[in-house]
Amino acid sequence: MGILTEPLSHAFMVNALVAGIIVGGLCALVGVFVVQRGLAFIGDGLAHAAFGGIALGLLLEVAIDDATLVALPFTVLVALGIAYVLRRGKMRGDVAVGVFFSVSLALGVLFLGLRPPDAPPVNIESVLFGSILAIGRGDLYVIGGVAAVSALVLALTWSRLAYLTFDPELAALSGVPVAALEYMLLALVAVVIVVSVETVGIALVSSFIVIPAATANMLGKTLGRVALIALGLGVLGAALGLLLSYHLDVASGATIILTLAAAFAAALLLRRR
Numbered sequence: 463m464g465i466l467t468e469p470l471s472h473a474f475m476v477n478a479l480v481a482g483i484i485v486g487g488l489c490a491l492v493g494v495f496v497v498q499r500g501l502a503f504i505g506d507g508l509a510h511a512a513f514g515g516i517a518l519g520l521l522l523e524v525a526i527d528d529a530t531l532v533a534l535p536f537t538v539l540v541a542l543g544i545a546y547v548l549r550r551g552k553m554r555g556d557v558a559v560g561v562f563f564s565v566s567l568a569l570g571v572l573f574l575g576l577r578p579p580d581a582p583p584v585n586i587e588s589v590l591f592g593s594i595l596a597i598g599r600g601d602l603y604v605i606g607g608v609a610a611v612s613a614l615v616l617a618l619t620w621s622r623l624a625y626l627t628f629d630p631e632l633a634a635l636s637g638v639p640v641a642a643l644e645y646m647l648l649a650l651v652a653v654v655i656v657v658s659v660e661t662v663g664i665a666l667v668s669s670f671i672v673i674p675a676a677t678a679n680m681l682g683k684t685l686g687r688v689a690l691i692a693l694g695l696g697v698l699g700a701a702l703g704l705l706l707s708y709h710l711d712v713a714s715g716a717t718i719i720l721t722l723a724a725a726f727a728a729a730l731l732l733r734r735r
Contacts, residue, residue, distance in 0.1 A: 469708045478594045481605050482700035482718065485658045486670065488609045490696030491616060492654050493675035494689045495647055498627045502676070504544065504648070505668025507559035508655045511540035511566040513664045515656070516589060517573035526584060534656045540566055541652035545645045592663030592715040594704070601660065608657045612650060619643060624685050662715035673722040674699065680729045695725055 469475045496504060515533030516526075524532055540562050547558040574584070588596075597605075616623075626633040626640050634640045651671070658667045674695040675688070682688035703718030710717070 469705055474595050474597075475704075475708060477597045477599065477602055478714065479701060479704055480602055481597045481661055482594060482704050483697050484605050484609045485661045486674070486696035486700030486718075487693050488612055488654055488696075489658055489667075489670040490674035490678075490692040491689060492612070492651055493671035493673075493696075494678070494685070494692050495623055495627055496651060496671055497675040497679060498685070501559075502668075502672045503559050504651065505655065505671045507544065507563040507566070508537055508541055508648075508652050509659070509664045509667045510563050510570070511537045511652070512656050512659050512667075513589065514540075514566040514570035514573065516659075517570035520581070520584060521573040521576055523581070526582075526589075530656055530659065533659075534653065537652040537656050538649050541648040542645055545648045549641060549644065588663070589659070590663050590665045591713060592659065592661050592666065594661040594714045597660060605657055608653060612654060615646070615650060619646065623647065627685075662718060666715050666719050669719045669722065670696070673719070673726050677722070677726040677729045680733045695722065699725060 470479070493505075496502060512530075512533045515536030516529040518536060519529030519532030520526065522532065544558050544562050547561075622633070622638050622643055625636070625638055626643055630640050655667050655671070658670060661667075662670055674692045677695055678688045678691035682691050699722040700718050703721035704714055706712075706721065707714040707717035
């Protein structure tokens with residue numbers, strides 16, 4: 463029991479655990495629809511869009527802790543742009559995401575380069591790989607609020623999202639607002655990614671969305687069961703990975719992702735049997 467309770471004697475570990483559980487569950491639920499629609503690559507694209515937004519915030523002399531306030535609308539706009547290109551440009555998802563991926567990353571590098579020489583230094587490593595152990599009580603309120611609103615949106619649109627996921631043409635004929643729901647889904651993914659960047663960083667956040675959903679997809683037969691399994695994997699993977707990182711004294715974000723990857727490998731082996 464000491465292995466479990468000793469880390470929780472530290473306030474920063476409690477904050478990190480709560481944030482990891484919330485973000486892990488939220489990313490997993492959103493990831494169910496991302497994976498089912500074959501848009502796994504979009505996580506990387508929007509993560510790099512978040513990097514561009516954070517860099518824009520730094521260029522505007524916004525503190526690094528508040529740069530996500532600029533990254534949020536920036537990333538949502540990129541997500542809506544991807545959705546528009548997918549619908550109007552008759553372009554494959556990987557091509558559309560790849561274009562926005564490259565442009566957002568280039569803008570991020572440009573914005574950082576345009577900062578004046580006397581600007582405060584930025585710890586790029588924390589932006590790329592996250593700093594979940596530095597999450598404070600105020601960050602938890604933001605993460606919890608976003609998670610609550612996102613969960614409500616998913617609950618209200620779940621059946622229609624499921625319908626258009628499996629048969630968008632029939633859903634459109636049935637009166638489901640397919641276009642609006644697709645824009646909403648990508649905007650929601652953008653919001654979740656920006657909020658999650660602080661936990662596992664830009665380089666790893668897409669794995670938080672894709673891996674639990676992909677693992678659950680091998681284990682569940684229905685969308686509802688897949689969602690429940692993905693939710694459980696996201697929550698347990700975040701908690702277990704964080705505890706392992708504490709005892710092994712290694713990077714938290716990377717350990718969480720590797721824990722989720724181990725679950726994916728185990729599911730793959732079970733499926734082959």
